[in-house]
Each structure stands twice: as C-alpha cells, then as structure tokens.
Amino acid sequence: MRVGVAGALGRLGRVACAAIEAANEMTLAAVYTRRGDSPLPHVHGFEDLDAFVAAGLDVIVDCTVYPATVDVARAALDSGISPVIGATGWTDEDLLVLADRCDDAGIAAMFVPNFSFGAALMMRFAAQAARVMPRAEIVELHHETKRDAPSGTAKLTARRIHDAGAPLPAIHSVRLPGLVAHQETIFGGIGETLTLRHDSLARDSFGPGIVAAVRAVRTQPPGLTVGLDAVVERMLA
Numbered sequence: 001m002r003v004g005v006a007g008a009l010g011r012l013g014r015v016a017c018a019a020i021e022a023a024n025e026m027t028l029a030a031v032y033t034r035r036g037d038s039p040l041p042h043v044h045g046f047e048d049l050d051a052f053v054a055a056g057l058d059v060i061v062d063c064t065v066y067p068a069t070v071d072v073a074r075a076a077l078d079s080g081i082s083p084v085i086g087a088t089g090w091t092d093e094d095l096l097v098l099a100d101r102c103d104d105a106g107i108a109a110m111f112v113p114n115f116s117f118g119a120a121l122m123m124r125f126a127a128q129a130a131r132v133m134p135r136a137e138i139v140e141l142h143h144e145t146k147r148d149a150p151s152g153t154a155k156l157t158a159r160r161i162h163d164a165g166a167p168l169p170a171i172h173s174v175r176l177p178g179l180v181a182h183q184e185t186i187f188g189g190i191g192e193t194l195t196l197r198h199d200s201l202a203r204d205s206f207g208p209g210i211v212a213a214v215r216a217v218r219t220q221p222p223g224l225t226v227g228l229d230a231v232v233e234r235m236l237a
Ligand SMILES: NC(=O)C1=CN([C@@H]2O[C@H](COP(=O)(O)OP(=O)(O)OC[C@H]3O[C@@H](n4cnc5c(N)ncnc54)[C@H](OP(=O)(O)O)[C@@H]3O)[C@@H](O)[C@H]2O)C=CC1
Pocket: 007, 008, 009, 010, 011, 012, 013, 033, 034, 035, 063, 064, 065, 066, 068, 085, 086, 087, 088, 089, 112, 113, 114, 115, 116, 148, 152, 206
C-alpha cells in the first residue's frame, strides 16, 4: 500500500512517517511539506500539493494544521485517494462538507482527532458513563505551542457524551510548558465524581493508531468515519 504523509516535518508528521515506514504492508511513498523537504532521504518530498496527490498514492495521512488540512483532504478526494486526517481545528460545518464530498466521490475517509488507543478508549468509556452520570465537564491540557483550542479530542469527547443523551459538556483548555496531550473528563453525581483521565506522555502514542487507521480506511465503505471507535471495537470483540 502506497501511503503519503502531508505535514511530514511536523511533530505528528514525523511520528506518522516512522510508523508507516515500520508497517509491513505499507510503503511511505511520498511526503508533502511546505518547502518540499523530506524527513527521509529515500522518500520524495513535494512542495506542490497537486504533484503530491498525483504520486500514485492509496492513502494520505494528513498531519498539517487547519485550514491547510481542508485543502489536503479536498485534493486527496479529488484524486480518488482516501485521506486519514489527523489535523484538528475542523468546524462542524467543515466536517459536514467533507462528509458530503466523500459521499459524492464514493471514497472512504477518516477524521481521527486523536490516534492514541487510550484516548479512543477514554471516549468510549465517557459515552458509557454519560448514560449513568450525565453531568460532565472536560479539561484538556496541551503543550503551549498547540494552535487550536479546544482540542479535537475534547470536541469529539463532548460530542460522544451528547450523543449518549447527556448535555453537551463545557470544555476548559489549559496550555502550559511541560505538557504533551492530556485530558480529564469529570462526571459529577450525588456526592460523588468519576474522573476519566488520559495522558499522552510521548507522541509515539499516536503511531499504532495511525497504522490502524490507514488499514481501516482501505476496508471501509465510502463515506466519512470519525474517530477510531470501529478499530477499538474490533479489538474489544
Ligand atoms: N490526531 C492526532 O492524534 C493528533 C493530532 N494532532 C494535530 O495535528 C496537527 C499538527 O500538529 P503538530 O504536528 O503538533 O504541529 P506542527 O506545527 O509540529 O506541524 C504542523 C505541520 O503542518 C505544516 N503546515 C503548516 N501550515 C501549512 C500550510 N499552510 N500548508 C502545508 N503545510 C502546513 C507545517 O509545515 P512546516 O514544517 O513547513 O512549518 C508542519 O510540518 C494539529 O492540528 C494537531 O492538533 C497532533 C497530535 C496528535
């Protein structure tokens, strides 16, 4: 499988390149970076998005930032390539437009605001907890160079809680040096609280989920899938 990485020189992009390189059935065939530099000497770097999507790719893992990520996804779909989008900052409206594009193009895509399995489990458990303890608030804590707030993980957790029938939780964002990516989802009941906490202590935590998402998007029916839920459900089955 020929995989391309957009935003390959960024923090997430470098993890994606390493994970794809290490995956048996995948070849890191090309990268897209703003100056055309490649993190790996044997992988061609493109600075032109149209040339990148014309490089014979099966899947593009997008690790750029919003709003560039919207252009990458659109270019992938226009070229018949499945995007696996890791960049966050997408609005609900952007995602609706993306879902329509996937349907119109008949192509499978994934939007995965957090590739770590632990975060996927936290969101699953949060949706379960919300059915019993519907009052919740989310505190997300990230490194100080993160551009978007609230985080994509927090927004998806809030949506999962709301989809479970509970009120949409408030989200509190903390940006401090020393942090990587952390979240507490706190449920309050009568005389008790339940806290679900997830910590990405290193960005390596995103590698296995990136590979799993690339595999999953190849077997998925056309359309947009949000999150790693289906992947995690299969592991739990
Ligand atoms: N899904 C997940 O599990 C995770 C998601 N993220 C999300 O991924 C995104 C990237 O995070 P992170 O790697 O920390 O950020 P970085 O700033 O380290 O990397 C962002 C990359 O995007 C590139 N970029 C910026 N602007 C443009 C543009 N206009 N066109 C093309 N490329 C551009 C940058 O290129 P250049 O090097 O040239 O500046 C850089 O390589 C964020 O949205 C973040 O929230 C982060 C971690 C995990």
